[in-house]
Amino acid sequence: MRNLAQTPFQSLIFGLILALLSIQIQAKEIEAKPMHYNMPSWFKSSFLDILADVDEARSAGKGLLIFFHLENCPFCAHLLKDNFTTGxxxxxxxxxxxxxxxxxxxDLPVVWVDGKTYTEKELAKKLGVFATPALFVLGPQHEVVKxxxxxxxxxxxxALLPFRKQ
Known part of the structure; x- marks a missing residue:
């Protein structure tokens, strides 16, 4: 009988298949079908000048969290429901x-921390957003900290969010 992983290449493929199956098993809890959602009413109304938003948050003793989302994304809907609207x-x-x-x-214009203006989709691409939801936490020096x-x-x-000491 032959060994399942005879070569390094076969071992790599086998490992990737196992990893994908593992991800699928974890993701099954959320059905990947379009789901409408609304942003919570307490989210900040912004002119999308991120430098100014970081400074406003800092003066209020807070950090700035940017929630990148996609319309009808079921994972966005569940993250919002589970973390931002209740409990x-x-x-x-x-x-x-x-x-x-x-x-x-x-397509809304966003002034990023580098002072340049991007559309929302250009900024998402610039920051390497490859899945939604994606969250970026900015620190007081206008840097991405998480x-x-x-x-x-x-x-x-x-556990992933960097909370300031209370």
Missing amino acids: PNKEKIQRNFDVIGIDVKG KVMGYKKPDEFM
Whole structure:
């Protein structure tokens, strides 16, 4: 009988297949079909001048969290529901961050921290957003301090966010 992984190439392919199956098993909890959602009413209304938004958040003792989303994305809908609209995660996020939503297919102009203006979709591409939802936390010096891609369960999501010392 032959060994399943005889060559390094076969071992790599076998490993990739196992990894993809593992991801599929974890993702099955959310059905990947279009799902309408609305941004929470407490998200910051912004002119999308990120430098100014970081400074406003800092003066309020908060960080800035940018929520990149895609219309009808079921993973965005679930992340919003599980973390931003109900429960203790909502209060903790609201207390520690100003949150701005940016549509990865949008055409609104956004002034990024480099001073250049991009459309929402250009900015998403520039920042390497390859999945939605994607969240970027900006620090007081206008730097990205954390990047979170994809849906995360509430406990895992909260553990990934950099909260300031209370």
